[in-house]
Amino acid sequence: MRPASAQAAVPRSPPAAGIDAIDRRIVAATQAGLPRVPRPYHAVADEIGITAAEVMRRSRHMLDAGIIRRIGAVPNHYALGYRANGMTVWDVPDDRVRELGRIIGALDFVSHAYHRPRHPPDWPYNLFAMVHGRDRAEVEEKVRRIAAFLGDNDRGHDVLYSTRILKKTGLRIGQ
Amino acid sequence: MRSAEFSEIDRRLLNDFQQEFPLSPTPYADIARALGVSEDEVIAALARLQARGAVSRVGAVVRPNTVGASTLAAMSVPPAEIERVAALVSGFPEVNHNYEREHALNLWFVASAPEADRLRAVLDDIAARTGYEVLAFPLVEDYHIDLGFDLRI
Known part of the structure; x- marks a missing residue:
């Protein structure tokens, strides 16, 4: 490994279609947490200087377009007793990663499933699936179930347990 | 619980x-x-x-890389250096998650910025200021169908 450099280019993503500065301000204002007042969208609207109807209309549009995935209570797994957090990583054939990723991503105990780049030779894994359990035994049992789904396509895997949460804040975006 | x-x-x-x-x-x-x-x-x-921490917030969950750019990244840091490096990484406002994990790659974080260029600059800056390589694991494709997580509580 070569020292002190950022490996693997971050992809250039085109600006999301249909997103303007007001949409970004709505996202920034709502993803940090809606105010706990009877009319929270009105409070957001006042902050931005538009109407509540406009906040709701734009939010609905972003939900329908998949820009906002959901609006709701974001649970903190650790505080709810899911103390074991295993990032499971899998080396599966590139030509099957999408098909397999969709199967693994649909499992009810997987909270995230992503195709990410390999960094050979040290990092052969291309499929990441986050698994939460009350303890490591529960995570291990789920890892065996994922391995069973993958069968021969599992050419190697690992589980990276978190030992410390050093920072966890909601996503903050600039305006 | x-x-x-x-x-x-x-x-x-x-x-x-x-x-x-x-x-x-x-x-x-x-x-x-x-x-x-x-x-x-x-x-x-x-x-x-x-x-009590059971809910971190009530709000919008945004799909990665639709509003701004973000990536998972990891570093391999000697145990004697982990506190210094972790504090430095967490100190970046662009870093919103930072976890220590049991692996040779022992520091895993998510960095976000309004644009991809700024995100690259943040990763380069972290590498330069810590003296350790930063491996980026940007999302290629997301397979999770987000129906929420059944907490069974």
């Missing part, structure tokens, strides 16, 4: 409102009607759940 520690309202709020939080002028009153309680009780229960 045992389920007995949560009231029925808590459980319903946690399990049934991870998505489909009402986009209406009075969302808390709408939830209250669905649960058969008062609006004040819903607001108070959410405040309690947040105060």
Whole structure:
């Protein structure tokens, strides 16, 4: 490994279609947490200087377009007793990663499933699936179930347990 | 944490409102009607759940790389250096998650920026200031169908 450099280019993503500065301000204002007042969208609207109807209309549009995935209570797994957090990583054939990723991503105990780049030779894994359990035994049992789904396509895997949460804040975006 | 520690309202709020939080002028009153309680009780229960850390927030979850750019990244840091490097990484406002994990790659974080160029600059800056390589694991494709997480509490 070569020292002190950022490996693997971050992809250039085109600006999301249909997103303007007001949409970004709505996202920034709502993803940090809606105010706990009877009319929270009105409070957001006042902050931005538009109407509540406009906040709701734009939010609905972003939900329908998949820009906002959901609006709701974001649970903190650790505080709810899911103390074991295993990032499971899998080396599966590139030509099957999408098909397999969709199967693994649909499992009810997987909270995230992503195709990410390999960094050979040290990092052969291309499929990441986050698994939460009350303890490591529960995570291990789920890892065996994922391995069973993958069968021969599992050419190697690992589980990276978190030992410390050093920072966890909601996503903050600039305006 | 045992389920007995949560009231029925808590459980319903946690399990049934991870998505489909009402986009209406009075969302808390709408939830209250669905649960058969008062609006004040819903607001108070959410405040309690947040105060005890069970809910980190009630708000929007944005799909990665649609509003701004973000990536998972990892570093391999000697144990003697982990505190210094972790503090430095966490100190970046662009870093929103930072976890220590059991692996040769022992520091894993998520960095976000308004644009991809700025994100690259942040990763380069972290590498330069810590003296350790930063491996980027940008999302290629997301397979999770986000239906919320059944907490079974």
